[in-house]
Amino acid sequence: MAASNVATEARSVSKLYGSGANQVKAIDDVSFSVEKGEFVALVGPSGSGKTTMLAMLAGLLQPSSGSVLIDGEDLMGMGEARRAAFRRRRIGFTFQANNLVSYLTALENVELMLRLTGQYSRESKTRAEKLLEMLGLGERMHALPRELSGGQQQRVAIARSLINNPAVVLADEPTASLDTERAFQVVETMAHLVHEQGRAGIMVTHDLRMVEYTDRIVHLLDGRLEQIVTPDDDLSCLADPASCQMIPDDVLGADSAEVAAAIS
């Protein structure tokens, strides 16, 4: 794999909370990378460190050790203001809830990213409208979030996360509040756009049915990287971690492709 194709990379990332006897290791020496055009699921049971890992990948949380790189740039080497600027230009977000600005319409929510990055123009507005139409929201783009269903709100959030052509799109439990049909619809849309636009997509989910649209599955357990598999692999151990085969220590910390190769 060409190094230039890697969009984001976690290198031996650890996160400790507390100190002394009360110290808890939320993330323990996790390494993996995601290529452009690749959609990866970050899975694991509750408390496994998925969201903490996502927060570090987004530059919202400082790792205790290790580093996170997006497009080759170390997020933690930046000051807070530069990191915020980097987030609005290079990272797209979809959250579990409170995704949208309540007083902006669907279109205005998408346009907000353009305004924040100084890219708002007639052409970019047209691009936002087209993106919403592509996501099936052509008729609802002037509706406020409270007038949209949960699935529609998530699709608006997806549009917002992609409008700036980010290097990485991060989604935290985007299907948590949706019914099954809409959940599949949202993830399928996200996967399609990530593949089509050549972004790197990382989705935290506890719903294993959603991983079928992803290219790889990064499985965390108790803060450690348990395994990296593909949807075609036997996924039974994701549902039952006790049955999982542990990744050898010498593989952890290596390049994600090597890890994936070692597992598969």
Place this chain on the structure above:
Amino acid sequence: MPTAIYLALKETWRNKGRFLLFSLVIALITLLILFIAALGEGLGAGNREYIEKLNAELVVYQDTADLSIASSRIGCETRNALRGINGVQDVGAIGFSSATIPDDNPGQELDVSLIGVEPGKPGEPPVVSGQGLERRNANEALIDRMVAEVTGLRVGDRFNVRVPQGGEEKLFLLKVLGVTDSQMYGIRPSIFVPIVKWDELRPQATPSRGTEDPACNVAAVKLQDPEQIEVMRQSLTAQVRNIDAVDLQTAYENTPGYSAQQQTLSTQNGFALLIGLLVIGGFFQIQTLQKVPQIGMLKAIGTPNSVIAVASLIQIVIINALGVLFGGLVSYGLSLIFPPGIPLVFEGSAIIQALGSIMVIGPLGGLVSIRLSLRVEPLIALGLGG
């Protein structure tokens, strides 16, 4: 900061019902503060207006009176001595008392300040219609605009004044010679009579015909050079025995109850502003608390703190300005329908000062909520931190 302005305007417009309601709360605070300011100005003017408008630069008291007009007596000899001092242009005697215009006159009964002045001398206010006082001992009077409005008296009309003398109420018939502009004193409108007539009319234990050169309460001193107030003040007190000379401001600040009244109203005004500060601060604080998840999300997607802070500030200023505008308009409307006897004066500088202070307390009250929004962690968007 176009994005901050955009966010502030969108949020205000899309939540206009809520913000309008709060603007109305600010309007009520504005109304309260403006009315306290107008009351302060009205009561202050009611106490000081005549002295403030005196066509003189200095007011001379008896030195033992401790600047109390009622306790001060300035005799003819002292006035003559004052007239003889180099730099003094003219001196006029002024006597203060009160009387009632009974309701047998065209309008309603009215308590007035009965002020004795020397015709043509400092102390006699200029007339806006009719003519000034001429004769030293005539049953003639000038009435101020307020008396004319309330009683309906006009130049040439005759009216009674009722004064307690020797244990009974006595009526004196006076003719309106002229009307002056508003000349309130002692929170009452004023009528002016010649000082000799005043000496006869004023409340007294034993009715008298008055004397040719009665003692008055104070003397108004007009200077040849109005710029030399302090020099002449010292010169008068040095050259004339048993007097105190003060400028007009000191004189009206020492009218009965003036300072205490103004301090009370200033304190009320301060408390009203403090309450306004807390109410505005509280509202925006609650609003920010409700928006914490949204602010966290905005920060997570990379919205700079400056955009969030400026958007909040703009919103506070807009809502505050709307409230002040509503409150100002309602106050103005009410001021038009208040009857003239109520001591409310919406005077330009006092109103601007009151409005300015409300415009300042809005953003000041909102500072706490802005600080709170700046402290919101973007991790909240992911359900972490907080």
